[in-house]
Amino acid sequence: MATVTTEGTVGLGLRRVSASKSPDQNIKKSDQLAILVDISSCIGCKGCEAACSQWHDLKPPLFAEEKVFTGYQSGPGLAPSLFMFMRFQEAETEKGLTWFITKYQCMHCSDPGCLKACPSPGAVIQYSNGIVDFDHSKCIGCKFCLSGCPFDVPRYDANNKPWKCNFCVDRVSAGLEPMCVKTCPTNALHFGTKEEMLIRANQLLQGLKKRGFDKAVIYDPPGVGGTGYIYLLPHGDKPEMYGLPKEASISPLISLWKGPVKLIGSVVLWGTLLGAFLQLILFGPIKVGKKHKKEE
Amino acid sequence: MEDVKNLEEVEVERFSAFDRFVHWLTAIPFVYLFLSGLGMYSPKFAWLLPFLGGREFSAWLHKWAGVVFTIGVLLMFLRWAKDFVLDSDDRIWLANVKYYLKGEEEKLPEAGKYNAGQKLFGWMVFIGGAVFLITGVVMWFPETFSTTFVRLAILLHEITFVVVGAGFIVHLYMGTVGVPGSLSSMITGKVSALWAASHHPKWFREVMRK
Numbered sequence: 381m382a383t384v385t386t387e388g389t390v391g392l393g394l395r396r397v398s399a400s401k402s403p404d405q406n407i408k409k410s411d412q413l414a415i416l417v418d419i420s421s422c423i424g425c426k427g428c429e430a431a432c433s434q435w436h437d438l439k440p441p442l443f444a445e446e447k448v449f450t451g452y453q454s455g456p457g458l459a460p461s462l463f464m465f466m467r468f469q470e471a472e473t474e475k476g477l478t479w480f481i482t483k484y485q486c487m488h489c490s491d492p493g494c495l496k497a498c499p500s501p502g503a504v505i506q507y508s509n510g511i512v513d514f515d516h517s518k519c520i521g522c523k524f525c526l527s528g529c530p531f532d533v534p535r536y537d538a539n540n541k542p543w544k545c546n547f548c549v550d551r552v553s554a555g556l557e558p559m560c561v562k563t564c565p566t567n568a569l570h571f572g573t574k575e576e577m578l579i580r581a582n583q584l585l586q587g588l589k590k591r592g593f594d595k596a597v598i599y600d601p602p603g604v605g606g607t608g609y610i611y612l613l614p615h616g617d618k619p620e621m622y623g624l625p626k627e628a629s630i631s632p633l634i635s636l637w638k639g640p641v642k643l644i645g646s647v648v649l650w651g652t653l654l655g656a657f658l659q660l661i662l663f664g665p666i667k668v669g670k671k672h673k674k675e676e
Numbered sequence: 677m678e679d680v681k682n683l684e685e686v687e688v689e690r691f692s693a694f695d696r697f698v699h700w701l702t703a704i705p706f707v708y709l710f711l712s713g714l715g716m717y718s719p720k721f722a723w724l725l726p727f728l729g730g731r732e733f734s735a736w737l738h739k740w741a742g743v744v745f746t747i748g749v750l751l752m753f754l755r756w757a758k759d760f761v762l763d764s765d766d767r768i769w770l771a772n773v774k775y776y777l778k779g780e781e782e783k784l785p786e787a788g789k790y791n792a793g794q795k796l797f798g799w800m801v802f803i804g805g806a807v808f809l810i811t812g813v814v815m816w817f818p819e820t821f822s823t824t825f826v827r828l829a830i831l832l833h834e835i836t837f838v839v840v841g842a843g844f845i846v847h848l849y850m851g852t853v854g855v856p857g858s859l860s861s862m863i864t865g866k867v868s869a870l871w872a873a874s875h876h877p878k879w880f881r882e883v884m885r886k
């Protein structure tokens with residue numbers, strides 16, 4: 381496979397590169413970074429949403445009110461110029477009418493489906509600290525990353541280039557916390573190493589359980605090797621209500637396509653070429669029949 | 677029949693100008709689709725894309741080449757599909773294809789205008805063309821279809837690529853090196869009578885009768 385150099389990213393180091401061999405993991409060892417979203421402390425103020433757009437100089441689309449009713453949400457969902465949005469849903473639970481609020485953006489999967497699906501060497505990269513990012517200069521605009529993603533995250537601009545939350549890699553590289561975390565007024569967002577975040581999540585989980593949320597869970601889907609964004613869900617039995625798939629994993633269709641089908645396909649195509657060559661050297665071209673000539 | 681030497685000099689028309697036009701209308705986009713597809717299929721062939729006009733450009737042109745290819749396949753289907761219907765002789769031919777590969781055609785049932793292998797490749801292109809079109813359009817506009825459907829489309833597009841691609845390799849080899857004297861049929865439209873009489877005797881007799 382093509383080997384993509386770590387141009388411009390040497391300082392961070394890379395863990396995975398699309399359509400390429402993984403760089404040597406023995407050079408740089410980084411801590412895994414994570415953001416913990418404590419939904420029980422979120423008041424749905426959308427401060428993070430505004431801060432994200434502000435930091436990244438985005439102009440999110442303004443949705444005409446008469447067009448789609450999205451309730452308390454800013455719009456129907458992610459857009460190339462909207463890396464994250466607050467998702468709101470209401471439902472009856474045993475605790476009465478409940479508001480399910482989720483901070484929705486790229487999950488920074490440990491095993492990213494977008495990266496797996498991408499055919500272009502270097503267009504999707506995962507830094508050794510776990511952040512998943514796109515390199516538009518290497519992207520061919522095929523939109524396969526959308527099919528690879530279990531969370532329906534990448535959104536495409538007019539040139540078919542994908543955009544999504546990049547974990548504020550620019551800030552994080554400079555030792556700052558991501559913009560959304562910095563902004564949160566209730567400390568519902570926590571930033572640190574994955575290890576620390578899991579410990580903190582567990583402490584918060586115990587507190588929630590004491591308060592009677594006995595179905596509360598930490599959302600860190602093992603199907604994608606865990607994620608860089610982990611959630612503390614008070615109603616852990618209903619992740620769908622938060623817009624999160626119950627069992628997030630890379631689709632078997634994607635694994636089939638990138639695994640056995642590619643392998644068998646290569647054997648078939650090379651085998652056919654070899655077959656044609658063997659016919660040529662063993663039997664030779666199929667000339668006009670010699671016997672035919674004699675008969676005439 | 678006359679002397680063999682004369683047969684070599686006599687030319688018979690195999691493909692009309694329109695036939696040849698339709699063939700190349702399909703084949704030229706196909707080659708581009710095959711090579712640009714190969715560049716996306718395997719990172720080992722990603723280097724092909726810059727030669728096809730650039731990474732981004734070739735992925736873009738892949739779709740439009742697909743549109744032209746579809747028009748070619750459609751015309752080809754309307755014109756040739758009736759000639760590609762397989763009969764009982766064709767089944768015997770296919771079962772004994774080893775004699776063909778060994779250059780012992782006389783041991784096989786006499787072929788008409790197309791032998792069973794050619795007919796089979798024809799169907800590969802027709803069916804493959806339809807699958808490429810449907811799955812290709814789904815992959816082109818993934819936001820308009822359900823995610824599962826798009827994933828399935830990519831998988832089918834790739835499987836079709838492998839099957840039709842293998843057929844194409846054989847077709848290319850047979851049309852150039854494998855069966856000498858074939859190429860002119862798609863360029864000038866004519867083949868030598870000897871070529872016709874030995875590879876497609878049934879068809880040759882029909883032509884002579886006219």
Ligand code: HEM
Pocket residue numbers: 499521522523706709710712713714716717718734735736738739741742743745746805808809810811812813815816833834837840841
């Ligand atoms: C009928 C018209 C066709 C359409 C509309 C079409 C469309 C597409 C689209 C949208 C893609 C995704 C990449 C991109 O955006 O360029 C793609 C990929 C691809 N196409 Fe096509 N295509 C067509 C015909 C063909 C043909 C005839 C071949 C081969 C002979 C082919 C082989 C491939 C391959 C190998 C890929 C890469 C998939 C992978 O990674 O496995 N396509 N096509």
Ligand code: SF4
Pocket residue numbers: 398494497498499500503504514518519520521522523524525526540541542
């Ligand atoms: S759109 Fe770009 S980043 Fe996404 S899979 Fe295609 S080449 Fe990779």
Ligand code: SF4
Pocket residue numbers: 485486487488489492493494495512528529530531532533534544
């Ligand atoms: S959530 Fe989607 S876009 Fe983000 S890393 Fe995972 S697969 Fe990639």
Ligand code: SF4
Pocket residue numbers: 431432433435463464485544545546547548558559560561
């Ligand atoms: S980490 Fe950065 S890019 Fe991602 S949602 Fe927060 S502010 Fe936006």
